[in-house]
Amino acid sequence: xxxxxxxxxxxxxxxxxxxxxxxxxxxxxxxxxxxxxxxxxxxxxxxxxxxxxxxxxxxxxxxxxxxxxxxxxxxxxxxxxxxxxxxxxxxxxxxxxxxxxxxxxxxxxxxxxxxxxxxxxxxxxxxxxxxxxxxxxxxxxxxxxxxxxxxxxxxxxxxxxxxxxxxxxxxxxxxxxxxxxxxxxxxxxxxxxxxxxxxxxxxxxxxxxxxxxxxxxxxxxxxxxxxxxxxxxxxxxxxxxxxxxxxxxxxxxxxxxxxxxxxxxxxxxxxxxxxxxxx
Amino acid sequence: xxxxxxxxxxxxxxxxxxxxxxxxxxxxxxxxxxxxxxxxxxxxxxxxxxxxxxxxxxxxxxxxxxxxxxxxxxxxxxxxxxxxxxxxxxxxxxxxxxxxxxxxxxxxxxxxxxxxxxxxxxxxxxxxxxxxxxxxxxxxxxxxxxxxxxxxxxxxxxxxxxxxxxxxxxxxxxxxxxxxxxxxxxxxxxxxxxxxxxxxxxxxxxxxxxxxxxxxxxxxxxxxxxxxxxxxxxxxxxxxxxxxxxxxxxxxxxxxxxxxxxxxxxxxxx
Numbered sequence: 001x002x003x004x005x006x007x008x009x010x011x012x013x014x015x016x017x018x019x020x021x022x023x024x025x026x027x028x029x030x031x032x033x034x035x036x037x038x039x040x041x042x043x044x045x046x047x048x049x050x051x052x053x054x055x056x057x058x059x060x061x062x063x064x065x066x067x068x069x070x071x072x073x074x075x076x077x078x079x080x081x082x083x084x085x086x087x088x089x090x091x092x093x094x095x096x097x098x099x100x101x102x103x104x105x106x107x108x109x110x111x112x113x114x115x116x117x118x119x120x121x122x123x124x125x126x127x128x129x130x131x132x133x134x135x136x137x138x139x140x141x142x143x144x145x146x147x148x149x150x151x152x153x154x155x156x157x158x159x160x161x162x163x164x165x166x167x168x169x170x171x172x173x174x175x176x177x178x179x180x181x182x183x184x185x186x187x188x189x190x191x192x193x194x195x196x197x198x199x200x201x202x203x204x205x206x207x208x209x210x211x212x213x214x215x216x217x218x219x220x221x222x223x224x225x226x227x228x229x230x231x232x233x234x235x236x237x238x239x240x241x242x243x244x245x246x247x248x249x250x251x252x253x254x255x256x257x258x259x260x261x262x263x264x265x266x267x268x269x270x271x272x273x274x275x276x277x278x279x
Numbered sequence: 280x281x282x283x284x285x286x287x288x289x290x291x292x293x294x295x296x297x298x299x300x301x302x303x304x305x306x307x308x309x310x311x312x313x314x315x316x317x318x319x320x321x322x323x324x325x326x327x328x329x330x331x332x333x334x335x336x337x338x339x340x341x342x343x344x345x346x347x348x349x350x351x352x353x354x355x356x357x358x359x360x361x362x363x364x365x366x367x368x369x370x371x372x373x374x375x376x377x378x379x380x381x382x383x384x385x386x387x388x389x390x391x392x393x394x395x396x397x398x399x400x401x402x403x404x405x406x407x408x409x410x411x412x413x414x415x416x417x418x419x420x421x422x423x424x425x426x427x428x429x430x431x432x433x434x435x436x437x438x439x440x441x442x443x444x445x446x447x448x449x450x451x452x453x454x455x456x457x458x459x460x461x462x463x464x465x466x467x468x469x470x471x472x473x474x475x476x477x478x479x480x481x482x483x484x485x486x487x488x489x490x491x492x493x494x495x496x497x498x499x500x501x502x503x504x505x506x507x508x509x510x511x512x513x514x515x516x517x518x519x520x521x522x523x524x525x526x527x528x529x530x531x532x533x534x535x536x537x538x539x540x541x542x543x544x545x546x547x548x549x
Contacts, residue, residue: 064446088449100447104465104542113461114451146542166451 010169010202011040017070032227045213048223049270063088093163101147108143172204225270331512339513354497362421370429378437399424417489424485425478432474436467472536
Protein backbone atom coordinates (compact mmCIF):
# COMPACT_ATOMS: atom_id res chain seq x y z
CA UNK A 1 0.00 0.00 0.00
CA UNK A 2 1.95 2.90 -1.32
CA UNK A 3 1.46 6.03 0.70
CA UNK A 4 1.96 8.77 -1.84
CA UNK A 5 3.38 11.58 0.20
CA UNK A 6 6.11 13.67 -1.35
CA UNK A 7 6.66 16.15 1.45
CA UNK A 8 6.25 13.89 4.47
CA UNK A 9 4.01 16.34 6.36
CA UNK A 10 0.89 15.49 8.28
CA UNK A 11 1.78 12.64 10.64
CA UNK A 12 -0.66 12.54 13.54
CA UNK A 13 0.12 10.88 16.82
CA UNK A 14 -2.73 10.39 19.27
CA UNK A 15 -1.42 9.38 22.69
CA UNK A 16 -3.64 8.24 25.55
CA UNK A 17 -6.23 10.89 24.75
CA UNK A 18 -9.23 11.22 27.05
CA UNK A 19 -12.15 13.61 27.10
CA UNK A 20 -14.69 14.13 29.84
CA UNK A 21 -17.52 16.56 29.15
CA UNK A 22 -18.73 18.53 32.13
CA UNK A 23 -16.54 16.77 34.76
CA UNK A 24 -18.20 18.58 37.69
CA UNK A 25 -21.76 17.98 36.55
CA UNK A 26 -23.13 15.30 34.24
CA UNK A 27 -19.66 13.80 33.69
CA UNK A 28 -19.80 12.19 30.28
CA UNK A 29 -16.64 10.32 29.38
CA UNK A 30 -16.37 10.48 25.61
CA UNK A 31 -12.84 9.07 25.17
CA UNK A 32 -10.45 7.12 27.37
CA UNK A 33 -6.81 6.26 26.71
CA UNK A 34 -7.27 6.48 22.99
CA UNK A 35 -4.00 5.95 21.13
CA UNK A 36 -3.06 5.42 17.49
CA UNK A 37 -0.76 6.76 14.82
CA UNK A 38 -1.52 8.09 11.37
CA UNK A 39 1.46 8.31 9.04
CA UNK A 40 2.05 11.31 6.83
CA UNK A 41 0.01 10.93 3.67
CA UNK A 42 -2.01 8.06 5.02
CA UNK A 43 -5.74 7.69 4.46
CA UNK A 44 -7.10 6.76 7.88
CA UNK A 45 -10.76 5.89 8.29
CA UNK A 46 -12.33 5.97 11.74
CA UNK A 47 -15.44 3.85 12.32
CA UNK A 48 -17.41 3.15 15.46
CA UNK A 49 -20.90 3.23 16.95
CA UNK A 50 -22.86 6.50 16.84
CA UNK A 51 -22.03 8.91 19.61
CA UNK A 52 -18.85 7.03 20.53
CA UNK A 53 -16.60 10.08 20.45
CA UNK A 54 -15.20 10.08 16.92
CA UNK A 55 -16.19 13.67 16.36
CA UNK A 56 -14.71 14.58 19.75
CA UNK A 57 -11.34 13.41 18.49
CA UNK A 58 -11.75 15.35 15.25
CA UNK A 59 -12.66 18.50 17.18
CA UNK A 60 -9.53 18.14 19.30
CA UNK A 61 -7.25 17.79 16.29
CA UNK A 62 -8.98 20.63 14.47
CA UNK A 63 -8.63 22.91 17.49
CA UNK A 64 -12.37 23.36 18.06
CA UNK A 65 -12.32 21.73 21.50
CA UNK A 66 -9.97 20.71 24.30
CA UNK A 67 -9.05 17.29 25.68
CA UNK A 68 -8.89 16.39 29.36
CA UNK A 69 -5.98 13.93 29.23
CA UNK A 70 -3.29 12.73 26.83
CA UNK A 71 -1.54 14.46 23.97
CA UNK A 72 -1.95 14.92 20.25
CA UNK A 73 1.05 15.63 18.02
CA UNK A 74 1.12 16.83 14.45
CA UNK A 75 4.53 16.20 12.88
CA UNK A 76 6.17 15.90 16.31
CA UNK A 77 4.67 19.21 17.44
CA UNK A 78 2.31 19.12 20.41
CA UNK A 79 -1.01 20.55 19.23
CA UNK A 80 -3.37 19.46 21.97
CA UNK A 81 -3.09 18.49 25.61
CA UNK A 82 -5.02 19.47 28.76
CA UNK A 83 -2.62 22.41 29.09
CA UNK A 84 -2.29 23.38 25.47
CA UNK A 85 -4.76 23.84 22.67
CA UNK A 86 -3.70 25.37 19.40
CA UNK A 87 -6.31 27.24 17.42
CA UNK A 88 -7.90 26.05 14.17
CA UNK A 89 -5.58 26.81 11.30
CA UNK A 90 -5.07 26.21 7.62
CA UNK A 91 -2.81 23.19 8.11
CA UNK A 92 -5.83 21.19 9.40
CA UNK A 93 -8.94 21.49 7.24
CA UNK A 94 -12.34 20.18 8.22
CA UNK A 95 -15.15 19.13 5.89
CA UNK A 96 -18.30 19.14 7.96
CA UNK A 97 -20.99 16.51 8.34
CA UNK A 98 -23.82 18.70 7.11
CA UNK A 99 -21.69 20.84 4.85
CA UNK A 100 -20.48 24.32 5.61
CA UNK A 101 -20.12 26.03 2.26
CA UNK A 102 -21.08 29.67 2.75
CA UNK A 103 -24.51 29.92 1.10
CA UNK A 104 -24.00 33.62 0.30
CA UNK A 105 -20.86 32.98 -1.73
CA UNK A 106 -20.75 31.39 -5.16
CA UNK A 107 -18.79 28.21 -5.73
CA UNK A 108 -15.71 30.04 -6.92
CA UNK A 109 -15.96 32.61 -4.09
CA UNK A 110 -16.13 29.77 -1.58
CA UNK A 111 -13.06 28.06 -2.99
CA UNK A 112 -10.99 31.24 -3.22
CA UNK A 113 -12.01 32.39 0.26
CA UNK A 114 -9.10 30.68 2.08
CA UNK A 115 -6.19 31.89 -0.09
CA UNK A 116 -7.68 35.40 -0.21
CA UNK A 117 -8.17 35.91 3.54
CA UNK A 118 -4.77 34.41 4.20
CA UNK A 119 -3.38 36.79 1.54
CA UNK A 120 -1.53 33.89 -0.01
CA UNK A 121 -2.80 34.71 -3.48
CA UNK A 122 -4.04 37.76 -5.37
CA UNK A 123 -7.59 37.52 -6.62
CA UNK A 124 -6.89 36.65 -10.28
CA UNK A 125 -4.40 34.01 -9.21
CA UNK A 126 -6.86 32.47 -6.75
CA UNK A 127 -9.63 32.50 -9.38
CA UNK A 128 -7.37 30.70 -11.84
CA UNK A 129 -6.41 28.12 -9.23
CA UNK A 130 -10.06 27.53 -8.31
CA UNK A 131 -11.16 27.20 -11.95
CA UNK A 132 -8.30 24.84 -12.60
CA UNK A 133 -9.36 22.61 -9.69
CA UNK A 134 -12.98 22.66 -10.79
CA UNK A 135 -12.21 21.74 -14.37
CA UNK A 136 -9.94 18.88 -13.31
CA UNK A 137 -12.89 17.24 -11.61
CA UNK A 138 -15.34 18.18 -14.37
CA UNK A 139 -17.20 20.85 -12.42
CA UNK A 140 -16.22 23.91 -14.47
CA UNK A 141 -19.83 24.75 -15.36
CA UNK A 142 -20.89 25.60 -11.83
CA UNK A 143 -18.40 28.23 -10.70
CA UNK A 144 -20.98 31.04 -10.51
CA UNK A 145 -23.72 29.01 -8.87
CA UNK A 146 -24.66 29.34 -5.22
CA UNK A 147 -24.29 26.21 -3.09
CA UNK A 148 -28.00 25.77 -2.58
CA UNK A 149 -28.54 25.52 -6.32
CA UNK A 150 -26.37 22.37 -6.37
CA UNK A 151 -27.05 18.77 -5.37
CA UNK A 152 -25.57 17.75 -2.05
CA UNK A 153 -23.03 15.50 -3.79
CA UNK A 154 -21.69 18.42 -5.79
CA UNK A 155 -21.74 20.64 -2.69
CA UNK A 156 -19.57 18.13 -0.88
CA UNK A 157 -17.08 17.99 -3.74
CA UNK A 158 -16.84 21.78 -3.79
CA UNK A 159 -16.30 21.82 -0.04
CA UNK A 160 -13.45 19.33 -0.39
CA UNK A 161 -11.87 21.51 -3.09
CA UNK A 162 -12.26 24.56 -0.82
CA UNK A 163 -10.23 22.69 1.79
CA UNK A 164 -7.59 21.38 -0.63
CA UNK A 165 -6.74 24.71 -2.27
CA UNK A 166 -5.09 25.68 1.02
CA UNK A 167 -2.71 22.71 0.77
CA UNK A 168 -3.35 21.52 4.32
CA UNK A 169 -1.29 18.84 6.01
CA UNK A 170 -4.42 17.06 7.14
CA UNK A 171 -7.94 16.96 5.74
CA UNK A 172 -10.54 15.82 8.23
CA UNK A 173 -13.91 14.68 6.95
CA UNK A 174 -16.73 14.00 9.37
CA UNK A 175 -19.15 11.61 7.65
CA UNK A 176 -19.08 13.82 4.57
CA UNK A 177 -21.23 11.52 2.42
CA UNK A 178 -23.92 10.81 4.96
CA UNK A 179 -27.34 11.10 3.43
CA UNK A 180 -26.15 10.56 -0.13
CA UNK A 181 -27.65 7.63 -2.02
CA UNK A 182 -25.53 4.64 -3.00
CA UNK A 183 -24.97 5.81 -6.58
CA UNK A 184 -23.94 9.31 -5.55
CA UNK A 185 -21.58 7.78 -3.00
CA UNK A 186 -19.81 5.74 -5.68
CA UNK A 187 -19.16 8.93 -7.61
CA UNK A 188 -17.90 10.62 -4.45
CA UNK A 189 -15.53 7.75 -3.71
CA UNK A 190 -14.03 7.91 -7.17
CA UNK A 191 -13.66 11.67 -6.76
CA UNK A 192 -11.94 11.27 -3.41
CA UNK A 193 -9.57 8.58 -4.75
CA UNK A 194 -8.74 10.82 -7.68
CA UNK A 195 -7.89 13.85 -5.57
CA UNK A 196 -6.15 11.82 -2.89
CA UNK A 197 -3.84 10.35 -5.53
CA UNK A 198 -2.84 13.81 -6.77
CA UNK A 199 -2.69 15.65 -3.43
CA UNK A 200 -0.41 14.59 -0.64
CA UNK A 201 -2.55 15.21 2.41
CA UNK A 202 -3.11 12.98 5.35
CA UNK A 203 -6.76 12.01 5.52
CA UNK A 204 -8.79 11.61 8.70
CA UNK A 205 -12.13 10.26 7.59
CA UNK A 206 -15.03 9.43 9.89
CA UNK A 207 -17.81 7.18 8.62
CA UNK A 208 -20.43 4.58 9.47
CA UNK A 209 -20.27 2.98 6.07
CA UNK A 210 -17.94 -0.03 6.19
CA UNK A 211 -17.68 -0.42 2.41
CA UNK A 212 -16.63 3.20 2.21
CA UNK A 213 -14.11 2.62 5.00
CA UNK A 214 -12.40 -0.32 3.33
CA UNK A 215 -12.59 1.09 -0.18
CA UNK A 216 -10.94 4.38 0.80
CA UNK A 217 -8.65 3.64 3.72
CA UNK A 218 -5.06 2.59 4.09
CA UNK A 219 -6.20 1.61 7.53
CA UNK A 220 -9.51 1.36 9.31
CA UNK A 221 -9.47 2.35 12.97
CA UNK A 222 -12.40 0.73 14.76
CA UNK A 223 -13.44 2.50 17.95
CA UNK A 224 -15.23 0.98 20.91
CA UNK A 225 -18.50 2.25 22.25
CA UNK A 226 -18.27 5.20 24.70
CA UNK A 227 -15.79 5.96 26.23
CA UNK A 228 -14.03 5.57 22.89
CA UNK A 229 -10.85 3.54 22.72
CA UNK A 230 -9.21 1.84 19.78
CA UNK A 231 -10.69 -1.63 19.48
CA UNK A 232 -8.86 -2.77 16.39
CA UNK A 233 -6.84 -1.38 13.51
CA UNK A 234 -7.32 -3.16 10.21
CA UNK A 235 -4.72 -2.54 7.52
CA UNK A 236 -6.21 -2.54 4.04
CA UNK A 237 -3.84 -4.17 1.57
CA UNK A 238 -5.60 -3.19 -1.59
CA UNK A 239 -3.75 -1.54 -4.48
CA UNK A 240 -4.05 2.18 -5.23
CA UNK A 241 -5.68 3.79 -7.04
CA UNK A 242 -8.67 1.95 -5.69
CA UNK A 243 -11.08 0.77 -8.34
CA UNK A 244 -14.58 -0.52 -8.02
CA UNK A 245 -13.95 -4.04 -9.23
CA UNK A 246 -11.86 -4.51 -6.04
CA UNK A 247 -15.10 -4.72 -4.12
CA UNK A 248 -15.66 -8.23 -5.49
CA UNK A 249 -12.18 -9.50 -4.63
CA UNK A 250 -11.44 -12.17 -2.04
CA UNK A 251 -9.17 -9.82 -0.02
CA UNK A 252 -11.89 -7.17 0.08
CA UNK A 253 -14.52 -9.58 1.34
CA UNK A 254 -12.17 -10.97 3.99
CA UNK A 255 -11.41 -7.44 5.18
CA UNK A 256 -15.07 -6.61 5.26
CA UNK A 257 -15.81 -9.69 7.36
CA UNK A 258 -13.06 -8.72 9.79
CA UNK A 259 -14.22 -5.11 10.16
CA UNK A 260 -17.85 -6.09 10.33
CA UNK A 261 -17.24 -8.54 13.16
CA UNK A 262 -15.39 -5.96 15.26
CA UNK A 263 -17.98 -3.26 14.60
CA UNK A 264 -20.86 -5.61 15.25
CA UNK A 265 -19.53 -6.47 18.71
CA UNK A 266 -19.34 -2.80 19.59
CA UNK A 267 -22.72 -2.06 18.09
CA UNK A 268 -24.25 -4.77 20.26
CA UNK A 269 -22.58 -3.32 23.36
CA UNK A 270 -23.80 0.16 22.44
CA UNK A 271 -27.31 -1.19 21.90
CA UNK A 272 -27.32 -2.99 25.26
CA UNK A 273 -25.96 0.11 26.99
CA UNK A 274 -28.75 2.09 25.34
CA UNK A 275 -31.33 -0.43 26.61
CA UNK A 276 -29.90 -0.15 30.14
CA UNK A 277 -30.15 3.62 29.95
CA UNK A 278 -33.73 3.36 28.78
CA UNK A 279 -34.69 0.90 31.54
CA UNK B 280 -43.97 43.70 -25.23
CA UNK B 281 -47.67 43.32 -26.07
CA UNK B 282 -47.36 39.63 -25.33
CA UNK B 283 -45.93 40.40 -21.93
CA UNK B 284 -48.79 42.74 -21.13
CA UNK B 285 -51.25 40.09 -22.33
CA UNK B 286 -49.77 37.36 -20.13
CA UNK B 287 -49.61 39.87 -17.29
CA UNK B 288 -53.32 40.61 -17.64
CA UNK B 289 -54.15 36.90 -17.84
CA UNK B 290 -52.48 36.31 -14.47
CA UNK B 291 -55.11 34.94 -12.05
CA UNK B 292 -53.30 36.58 -9.14
CA UNK B 293 -54.01 39.98 -10.68
CA UNK B 294 -57.67 39.07 -11.20
CA UNK B 295 -58.04 38.08 -7.56
CA UNK B 296 -56.34 41.30 -6.42
CA UNK B 297 -58.76 43.40 -8.49
CA UNK B 298 -61.77 41.45 -7.23
CA UNK B 299 -60.53 41.85 -3.63
CA UNK B 300 -60.24 45.60 -4.00
CA UNK B 301 -63.65 45.90 -5.69
CA UNK B 302 -65.29 43.87 -2.91
CA UNK B 303 -63.69 46.14 -0.31
CA UNK B 304 -64.92 49.29 -2.07
CA UNK B 305 -68.35 47.73 -2.57
CA UNK B 306 -68.70 46.95 1.12
CA UNK B 307 -67.64 50.47 2.00
CA UNK B 308 -70.15 51.94 -0.47
CA UNK B 309 -72.88 49.66 0.87
CA UNK B 310 -72.31 50.71 4.48
CA UNK B 311 -72.04 54.44 3.82
CA UNK B 312 -74.13 55.31 0.76
CA UNK B 313 -76.75 52.54 0.45
CA UNK B 314 -77.55 51.36 3.97
CA UNK B 315 -76.52 54.60 5.66
CA UNK B 316 -76.17 52.87 8.99
CA UNK B 317 -76.41 55.25 11.98
CA UNK B 318 -72.72 55.08 12.97
CA UNK B 319 -71.62 55.56 9.37
CA UNK B 320 -73.69 58.65 8.68
CA UNK B 321 -70.77 61.07 8.76
CA UNK B 322 -68.41 58.80 6.83
CA UNK B 323 -68.01 59.77 3.17
CA UNK B 324 -68.54 57.02 0.59
CA UNK B 325 -65.77 56.04 -1.83
CA UNK B 326 -67.06 58.27 -4.60
CA UNK B 327 -67.00 61.36 -2.40
CA UNK B 328 -63.43 60.55 -1.37
CA UNK B 329 -62.30 60.07 -4.94
CA UNK B 330 -64.05 63.28 -5.96
CA UNK B 331 -62.27 65.23 -3.22
CA UNK B 332 -58.94 63.58 -4.02
CA UNK B 333 -59.13 64.51 -7.71
CA UNK B 334 -60.87 67.83 -7.28
CA UNK B 335 -59.40 71.00 -8.78
CA UNK B 336 -61.03 73.06 -6.05
CA UNK B 337 -61.22 70.78 -3.02
CA UNK B 338 -63.36 71.77 -0.02
CA UNK B 339 -60.46 71.07 2.33
CA UNK B 340 -57.91 72.86 0.17
CA UNK B 341 -56.00 69.60 -0.23
CA UNK B 342 -56.15 67.34 -3.31
CA UNK B 343 -53.96 65.89 -6.02
CA UNK B 344 -54.03 69.28 -7.75
CA UNK B 345 -52.94 71.47 -4.86
CA UNK B 346 -49.45 72.30 -3.75
CA UNK B 347 -50.32 71.73 -0.08
CA UNK B 348 -50.90 68.02 -0.73
CA UNK B 349 -47.36 67.55 -1.98
CA UNK B 350 -45.86 69.71 0.77
CA UNK B 351 -47.60 67.49 3.34
CA UNK B 352 -46.25 64.37 1.63
CA UNK B 353 -42.75 65.83 1.38
CA UNK B 354 -42.67 66.66 5.09
CA UNK B 355 -43.81 63.20 6.08
CA UNK B 356 -41.45 61.39 3.72
CA UNK B 357 -38.50 63.51 4.84
CA UNK B 358 -39.22 62.78 8.52
CA UNK B 359 -39.77 59.07 8.00
CA UNK B 360 -36.74 58.55 5.78
CA UNK B 361 -34.43 60.51 8.08
CA UNK B 362 -35.56 58.55 11.11
CA UNK B 363 -35.59 55.23 9.26
CA UNK B 364 -32.14 55.85 7.81
CA UNK B 365 -30.72 56.61 11.25
CA UNK B 366 -32.52 53.64 12.79
CA UNK B 367 -31.21 51.31 10.09
CA UNK B 368 -27.64 52.49 10.39
CA UNK B 369 -27.53 52.45 14.20
CA UNK B 370 -29.82 49.46 14.70
CA UNK B 371 -28.02 47.17 12.27
CA UNK B 372 -24.61 48.18 13.60
CA UNK B 373 -25.63 47.66 17.22
CA UNK B 374 -27.39 44.37 16.44
CA UNK B 375 -24.40 42.97 14.56
CA UNK B 376 -21.98 43.82 17.35
CA UNK B 377 -24.31 42.44 20.01
CA UNK B 378 -24.59 39.19 18.12
CA UNK B 379 -20.89 39.00 17.40
CA UNK B 380 -19.46 39.82 20.82
CA UNK B 381 -20.74 37.90 23.82
CA UNK B 382 -19.32 40.50 26.24
CA UNK B 383 -20.93 43.40 24.42
CA UNK B 384 -24.19 41.44 24.40
CA UNK B 385 -24.02 40.89 28.16
CA UNK B 386 -23.60 44.62 28.74
CA UNK B 387 -26.21 45.89 26.33
CA UNK B 388 -29.03 43.33 26.17
CA UNK B 389 -30.64 44.10 29.57
CA UNK B 390 -30.75 47.84 28.83
CA UNK B 391 -32.17 47.15 25.38
CA UNK B 392 -34.86 44.86 26.75
CA UNK B 393 -36.03 47.47 29.27
CA UNK B 394 -36.14 50.29 26.73
CA UNK B 395 -37.65 48.24 23.91
CA UNK B 396 -41.19 47.71 25.25
CA UNK B 397 -41.64 51.43 26.05
CA UNK B 398 -44.17 52.75 23.51
CA UNK B 399 -42.46 55.22 21.16
CA UNK B 400 -45.01 57.90 21.98
CA UNK B 401 -44.09 57.79 25.65
CA UNK B 402 -40.76 59.32 24.64
CA UNK B 403 -42.40 62.50 23.38
CA UNK B 404 -42.12 64.53 26.62
CA UNK B 405 -38.43 63.68 27.02
CA UNK B 406 -37.76 64.26 23.34
CA UNK B 407 -39.34 67.71 23.50
CA UNK B 408 -37.47 68.60 26.71
CA UNK B 409 -34.05 67.39 25.58
CA UNK B 410 -34.00 68.11 21.89
CA UNK B 411 -34.04 71.46 20.13
CA UNK B 412 -37.26 72.09 18.26
CA UNK B 413 -40.38 70.12 17.49
CA UNK B 414 -39.06 68.73 14.21
CA UNK B 415 -36.28 66.80 15.92
CA UNK B 416 -38.72 65.49 18.51
CA UNK B 417 -41.00 63.98 15.84
CA UNK B 418 -38.05 62.38 14.08
CA UNK B 419 -36.81 60.97 17.38
CA UNK B 420 -40.13 59.28 18.07
CA UNK B 421 -40.11 57.63 14.63
CA UNK B 422 -36.46 56.68 15.06
CA UNK B 423 -37.11 54.95 18.39
CA UNK B 424 -39.97 52.94 16.92
CA UNK B 425 -37.94 51.65 13.96
CA UNK B 426 -34.68 51.28 15.87
CA UNK B 427 -35.74 48.51 18.26
CA UNK B 428 -37.31 46.35 15.58
CA UNK B 429 -34.11 46.64 13.58
CA UNK B 430 -31.74 45.87 16.47
CA UNK B 431 -33.68 42.85 17.63
CA UNK B 432 -34.04 41.29 14.20
CA UNK B 433 -30.40 41.89 13.35
CA UNK B 434 -29.40 40.25 16.63
CA UNK B 435 -31.61 37.24 15.90
CA UNK B 436 -30.09 37.17 12.42
CA UNK B 437 -26.58 36.78 13.81
CA UNK B 438 -27.78 34.11 16.24
CA UNK B 439 -29.40 32.22 13.39
CA UNK B 440 -26.06 31.63 11.64
CA UNK B 441 -24.96 27.98 11.70
CA UNK B 442 -22.00 27.54 14.09
CA UNK B 443 -20.17 25.46 11.47
CA UNK B 444 -19.78 28.52 9.24
CA UNK B 445 -17.74 30.17 11.98
CA UNK B 446 -15.63 27.04 12.48
CA UNK B 447 -15.10 26.62 8.75
CA UNK B 448 -14.09 30.27 8.44
CA UNK B 449 -11.56 29.83 11.24
CA UNK B 450 -10.09 26.73 9.60
CA UNK B 451 -9.74 28.69 6.38
CA UNK B 452 -7.54 31.24 8.13
CA UNK B 453 -9.97 34.10 8.87
CA UNK B 454 -9.13 36.87 11.28
CA UNK B 455 -11.99 38.28 13.41
CA UNK B 456 -12.48 41.10 10.91
CA UNK B 457 -12.85 38.59 8.07
CA UNK B 458 -15.42 36.62 10.03
CA UNK B 459 -17.39 39.78 10.73
CA UNK B 460 -17.60 40.85 7.09
CA UNK B 461 -17.83 37.41 5.46
CA UNK B 462 -19.99 35.48 7.91
CA UNK B 463 -21.76 37.75 10.40
CA UNK B 464 -22.93 40.41 7.94
CA UNK B 465 -24.17 38.26 5.04
CA UNK B 466 -25.44 35.50 7.35
CA UNK B 467 -27.74 37.89 9.19
CA UNK B 468 -29.05 39.75 6.13
CA UNK B 469 -32.32 37.79 5.70
CA UNK B 470 -33.34 38.64 9.27
CA UNK B 471 -32.06 42.21 8.93
CA UNK B 472 -34.40 42.78 6.00
CA UNK B 473 -37.35 41.33 7.90
CA UNK B 474 -36.47 43.82 10.65
CA UNK B 475 -36.30 46.69 8.19
CA UNK B 476 -39.75 45.88 6.81
CA UNK B 477 -41.22 45.78 10.30
CA UNK B 478 -39.27 48.93 11.20
CA UNK B 479 -40.61 50.77 8.17
CA UNK B 480 -44.17 49.81 9.08
CA UNK B 481 -43.80 51.03 12.65
CA UNK B 482 -42.07 54.18 11.41
CA UNK B 483 -45.14 55.25 9.39
CA UNK B 484 -47.45 54.50 12.32
CA UNK B 485 -45.36 56.55 14.70
CA UNK B 486 -45.04 59.36 12.18
CA UNK B 487 -48.76 59.98 12.21
CA UNK B 488 -48.94 59.83 16.01
CA UNK B 489 -45.94 62.12 16.37
CA UNK B 490 -47.30 64.63 13.87
CA UNK B 491 -50.72 64.67 15.52
CA UNK B 492 -49.22 65.39 18.93
CA UNK B 493 -46.36 67.77 18.25
CA UNK B 494 -46.15 68.23 14.51
CA UNK B 495 -46.59 71.07 12.13
CA UNK B 496 -47.42 70.06 8.58
CA UNK B 497 -47.20 66.54 7.28
CA UNK B 498 -49.86 63.92 6.53
CA UNK B 499 -50.58 63.03 10.15
CA UNK B 500 -51.00 66.64 11.12
CA UNK B 501 -53.32 67.24 8.15
CA UNK B 502 -55.45 64.22 9.07
CA UNK B 503 -55.97 65.64 12.53
CA UNK B 504 -56.70 69.08 11.13
CA UNK B 505 -59.17 67.58 8.67
CA UNK B 506 -60.91 65.82 11.54
CA UNK B 507 -61.19 69.08 13.50
CA UNK B 508 -62.60 70.89 10.48
CA UNK B 509 -65.11 68.14 9.54
CA UNK B 510 -63.22 67.41 6.28
CA UNK B 511 -63.74 63.68 6.48
CA UNK B 512 -63.22 63.01 2.77
CA UNK B 513 -59.79 64.60 3.04
CA UNK B 514 -59.02 62.52 6.13
CA UNK B 515 -59.72 59.34 4.18
CA UNK B 516 -57.78 60.30 1.09
CA UNK B 517 -54.79 61.12 3.32
CA UNK B 518 -55.14 57.73 4.97
CA UNK B 519 -54.96 56.09 1.57
CA UNK B 520 -51.99 58.29 0.68
CA UNK B 521 -50.23 56.91 3.75
CA UNK B 522 -51.20 53.38 2.75
CA UNK B 523 -49.72 53.84 -0.71
CA UNK B 524 -46.50 55.36 0.68
CA UNK B 525 -46.16 52.51 3.17
CA UNK B 526 -46.70 49.91 0.45
CA UNK B 527 -44.17 51.58 -1.84
CA UNK B 528 -41.52 51.80 0.88
CA UNK B 529 -41.93 48.12 1.79
CA UNK B 530 -41.66 47.17 -1.86
CA UNK B 531 -38.50 49.27 -2.14
CA UNK B 532 -36.96 47.48 0.85
CA UNK B 533 -37.85 44.10 -0.63
CA UNK B 534 -36.26 45.10 -3.94
CA UNK B 535 -33.03 46.15 -2.24
CA UNK B 536 -33.10 42.91 -0.25
CA UNK B 537 -33.45 40.81 -3.38
CA UNK B 538 -30.50 42.64 -4.89
CA UNK B 539 -28.28 42.11 -1.85
CA UNK B 540 -29.36 38.52 -1.25
CA UNK B 541 -29.06 37.00 -4.68
CA UNK B 542 -28.46 33.57 -3.17
CA UNK B 543 -31.85 33.63 -1.40
CA UNK B 544 -33.68 34.68 -4.52
CA UNK B 545 -32.02 31.98 -6.64
CA UNK B 546 -32.77 29.33 -4.06
CA UNK B 547 -36.44 30.10 -4.54
CA UNK B 548 -35.91 29.73 -8.26
CA UNK B 549 -36.51 33.39 -9.07
